[in-house]
Amino acid sequence: MLASKFFMPTLKENPADAIVPSHIYLVRAGFIRPLAAGIYEYLPLGFRVLKKIENIIRKHMDNAGALELLLPILTPASLWKETGRWDVYGKELFRLKDRKDTDFALGPTHEETITDLVRKNVRSYKDLPLNFYQIQTKFRDEARPRYGLIRGREFIMKDGYSFDVSEEDAIKTYEVMKDAYHKIFKELGLDYLMVEADVGAIGGKFSHEFVVKVPSGEAHIVYCEKCGYAANVEAAKFHRHKLPPEPLLEKEKVYTPSIKSVEEVANFLKVPITKIVKTLIYKADEKDYVAVLIRGDIELNETKLTNHLKAIEVRLANPEELESLGIPEGFAGPIGLNIPILADKSVEDLHNFVVGANEKDYHYINVNIPRDFKIEGFYDFGTAKEGDPCPVCHSPLKETTGLEVGHIFLLGTKYSKAMNANFVDKDGKEKPIIMGCYGIGVSRLISAIVEQYHDDKGIIWPDNVAPFKIHILILNTKDEKAMEVGFDIYRKLKEKGVEVLLDERDISAGMKFKDADLLGIPHRIVIGKSLQEGKVEYQKRDGSIKDLVNLEDMDSLLKGLL
């Protein structure tokens, strides 16, 4: 490609509204342009990278035995109503009507559509297993799109869906997909973690996320360097050390004027924060109240609570609601409470602890379970944090942020049951198909790669996703000899099928260097002053090589690059 005939509108200054490096450089270097919030155009440079990533994904999915197809983006509401997601998905679902006033949605994901296809065409165990995938534009009306391609309202996703006759087989398929995902993210050169994850609204039995380690990541991860345990904090478990037994002391009500927060109570009563038990009143799905007890030093994990209650969402009760329950804000406690009481495991072997008295300005000390009140049970509602003991090997956990680029779920029968996607098994009985689903954020991967591969001058693409492999700069285009040499190398590379960009624009040398640094093409051949000595310069964009090469040695150099 000749730069003079190409379209690479680079910007001299950072876009005013971009914060993270991938957003800044993808826009500045002319890979993408914004059209509306969370909606981007892929310019020729960005499109080339996108196709490279897609093809790497495609290769590994095909190798793993998945079948590529293409489902409609426009999906009838009737399918979404079958699974209940027409209501559950909420504002994120882009909805529209056709001329007959029939409701449709732009697909944010395709469980319903693929399940419909399968139920219409699969009758017997002999038709299974099946594993489909597609690479397609998805739509989600996100409340807050941000960071360029990292969170968009229109984005490109690889979504895959598997159908098996048994959970055992489904788990095997899941493992094959997991393996394919590792190959994909490794080939893309990403520094990533696979972590245990919460299944969230998509549902299912268990799931794993693939998370790229970047500072701007939205996913919070804890991991163990020793044994390799890694999980999204939403799902992360952690070990609680057993506490020694203590003689039970007499319960006592104490005056704690305006002392509300855990820290204040601990300071005022001169007890460690681990002796305080927080009583959090939650409202589940806007109807039922529940009290949750948790040790003062541990944050409650709302995802775990939501899952335990089988609720769609939970929130803390507001002060007015507390008042209607007879609880003064800041002094909630379990004693005398007539709503269900659940407790985190951290409270299980705790003795002589402090709780609110459900009375303004009073707490109880030396409280014990079950002597002083009854609860429904002890469960894991804690949020893991840095330093907590690993649930597997008890070493201190580390915390990091990451960008979710892949997520796989063992769905089970959630969709097949809701949509009657059944098959007749060997035993002649009709059974729901066991499903799995597997997503990769393809457009987000562009950003993820740039987040990990850039410097202060621009992008540094890994070879296998770079828009071009070699960038030739002819610094002085008025120099006929330089033009001749540059075009000669260009033609030779083209003949060998190498993707090469030749910058023969009649602009200053400085601009060519600046653009080349921004674009990030990994290999660069500079034809400049050293041509007088019969030499050109070979550079790597990452700065690791900067050599003068004799013209007659060019062929062997190029051969080494291929």
Next chain:
RNA sequence: CGGAGUGUAGCUCAGGUGGGAGAGCACGUGCCUUGGGAGCACGGGGUCGCAGGUUCAAGUCCUGCCACUCCGACCA
């Protein structure tokens, strides 16, 4: 959805107290220049986000709306 901010040329932005629409870069033409976003000269380019209001007069003041960004909540 809560909080904050921004909106003036293609881009980055300046335009106290109301009165002339501007700068740098980019763009066009010419000259000059070609190893790190050169220089000189001339030139083109505007619904000052939109709508209403106050005023003799609004980029500027008031009201409403819209769009975009950031923080948070949310998010397969």
